[in-house]
Amino acid sequence: MEYYVELKLRKDAYNGGFSNGLTLCGSESTRGLERILKKDDTIVYKNSTGQYVTLDMVKNNDTVEVSTIFENKGTESTTLEMLSSFALKGIKADKIHRLQSFWSAEGKLRTETIEELHLEPSWNRCGMRVEKFGNLGSMPVRKYFPFIALENSETQEFTAVQLYIPLSWQIEILCKEDETLSLVGGIADRDFGHWFKTIAPGETFTAPKAVIARGSSLYDVCDKLVKAQKPEISGLDQDMGIMFNEYCTTWGNPSLENISKICNKLKNKAVKYLVIDSGWYGKNEGWWASIGDWDVNYEKFPGGLKKAADYIRKCGMIPGLWFEPESVGRLSKHWDNTEHLLKKDGVVLTVGDKRFWDMSDPWVMEYLNNAVIKTLKECGFGYIKIDYNDTIGIGCDGAESLGEGLRQKVMATQEFFKKIKREIPDIVIENCSSGGHRLEPSMMELVSQASFSDAHETTAIPIIAANMHRVIKPSQSQIWAVMRGDDSNNRIYYSMISTFFGRMCLSGDIYDLTEKQWEVIEAGMEFYKEAADIIKYGKTIKYENTTKSYNKPQGEQLVIREFCNKQLVIAHRFENSREISLDFLQNKKIMKEYGLIDGDFTAKAWLIG
Structure with missing residues (x-):
């Protein structure tokens, strides 16, 4: 070669x-x-x-x-x-x-x-x-x-x-x-x-x-x-801490009331971060259409965001906040601020209900500095989730070619990520783009974590999560486990064990859970902590998967990751599954196990020493 x-x-x-x-x-x-x-x-x-x-x-x-x-x-x-x-x-x-x-x-x-x-x-x-x-x-x-x-x-x-x-x-x-x-x-x-x-x-x-x-x-x-890959991980985020993101709890409608309710349930639950997701801004017109107006919705958050952030810290967690800084929604007051929006062929670039800031424009940088960075600083947030929910396409005006225009604007976006870190050195940045649309190394090196996908409650979560081992560090790959009040133990096992492929992120109706359900969840959190070094530093040595469809996965999946003579084994069964051979356990010392794998859509994990 x-x-x-x-x-x-x-x-x-x-x-x-x-x-x-x-x-x-x-x-x-x-x-x-x-x-x-x-x-x-x-x-x-x-x-x-x-x-x-x-x-x-x-x-x-x-x-x-x-x-x-x-x-x-x-x-x-x-x-x-x-x-x-x-x-x-x-x-x-x-x-x-x-x-x-x-x-x-x-x-x-x-x-x-x-x-x-x-x-x-x-x-x-x-x-x-x-x-x-x-x-x-x-x-x-x-x-x-x-x-x-x-x-x-x-x-x-x-x-x-x-x-x-x-x-x-x-x-x-x-x-x-x-x-x-x-x-x-x-x-x-x-x-x-x-x-x-x-x-x-x-x-x-x-x-x-x-x-x-x-x-x-x-x-x-x-x-x-x-x-x-050499990501610049925040000093706060070296310990594989567990997250809670409230998106699958409020579905874009957070408030001081429901954030406080979540905090009260998560006290003493070993959760490190609580992230307020989309919908904290605007005028009750829907989180999607109001993007670009980062004015706090005081009806939802009387007293402002600082009051919510302070309460999260009082409950022992680091507060996080969601932004989509590069975009402007159709109902935003900036929708027609065409001087500072991207154009293609001289016309403002519109994709569905979105337009895009020109991230190389000094006016835009000043606006976002006040709207994003100043808000994070003044309210005491230690975590920012940066989302990005559509694409510029082949390019934009501003250079000798559409493709070069695109390159320059995206490089300016990366400079904004760097500016956030310069202004708030310990900030934990999450890279999200409708889940996984920006999971490439140059973006991953700018952040501490990333959304692995938007597949929040699908049965394909363990498949997608395992896929990520091929391209990003599992210690950066944030996997969601969404809890519902009617979840069976097997469903909880299935969801929790999926997070062992990366960083654990909880969501859902946690205040509707019974004490017995919490016992199952907290056992999974404890298993995750014991497996953290293997997840972070290990090497995936086996990945067997018989599925073809992600919407209706069938068959089985077995993944083995090892580090320092220890192994983390993760097994999931899907529809029409067969019993998974446990030959790999022969003559091995089982240090810990979690889950029950006895039929379709069940899962189990083992720590082997």
Whole structure:
């Protein structure tokens, strides 16, 4: 396998082999590069008009971090239509693994053979074969995660890549001249993502980074990629603390009264955070339509948010607050504040009942500084849930291309995340985008936690939660267990055990629960605490799942994670399930167990030492 660079400059010819319109790889721009340096972890290329491309490769124990820098040392401006974040060639593989994702059904593994993807070379090697996929817009995890793994079944070698990119991206698998594959990825290019960027003499542009891992199994390479992520976790959030979010309790209608009621039930229940979700603002017109107006609804919160936050702290928990800072709802007073809203083709960009602030606008930053950061500070919140519930799409005005406009605005959003942390250093930030639409590494490195999904009460929760082990740290993956007064013990076990795949978050009608139900819940909380180190530091070594449908899951799931000679085993049965073999328990010391797995939609977990 060889590292190299792909790029396309506007003035240069496209590649042949019937590939124009399928890919910008192999263009005259790439063929015209001369390698002038290869030293240690750096490769430098130069073309005839004074443009340089530097490939920096930082080799860690288990991964290679790749950065690609384009520098215009020529005398004229040039326009990039494509620049790879990573490019690999000479890969021998027969299977391709991708992770599909839609709302409330994130991370589904899709495995296909080279033959199924029609990626065998043509008979005389003159036709390019291309499989190109990705995502357009400001929800980078929609349809696919920015991830791929190639498998060589014969040698049991895997090569996997994660892109660190919060906007439109693409990955391409190509073959032409022999039986090996090339793998290229980065910002979605001009053909795919409406992106091009003009680089003036003396300017540089750095592509989003990529991290590459090689290993002996899919679990192995995924674990290496996840452990390579370096999130800035708040000092308050190092201990795997348990959350309660009231959204599935009030359904967007929180008040001082019901928050106080929840607090009174959670006293002495080992819950660290209590998050007030959407609906604390506006004028009783619905939480969705009022987004953008962050004025406290004093009918719901007499005395303001500080009174609620103080009461949460009085009850021994850290208060959290929900915002969707980038968006403006249809009933917001800012709906027609067009000077500061994103536009596309000169028209305000409207998606359903949403418009979007221009996050690079100083006026917007000042407004959000007062509305968001000042509110958090003055009221004493230690946790912010940042939601984002629709996508900009292919791009927006403000730069030389729609795709570059999108890139600049999303980078400004990330700067706002950083500003929050600068202003409130210990703040715990939750990354939420209708659940899991922003679960990519560059966003995850800015936050302490993330919503794993919006699948709050579905039976697919343990499937989605286990999927996340392949792409984000379980210690950041917030899994919901929604409690209802009519829940059976088996339903409580099923929900609680699902949270053992990541961070436990409770919700629901907790004040309707009986003492016996609370006993089952608190036993699960205690099990979670004892398993916390395995969840946080361990490695997932087995993931068996026989389900196909997420709406009507059938079969069984078994996941094993281990750390320091201890194992956390999590088993779930779905509809039409079979008894799960417990052979893995033979000759093992069971330190703790929780749950009952004796039929459909039951679950059990074991700690083995």
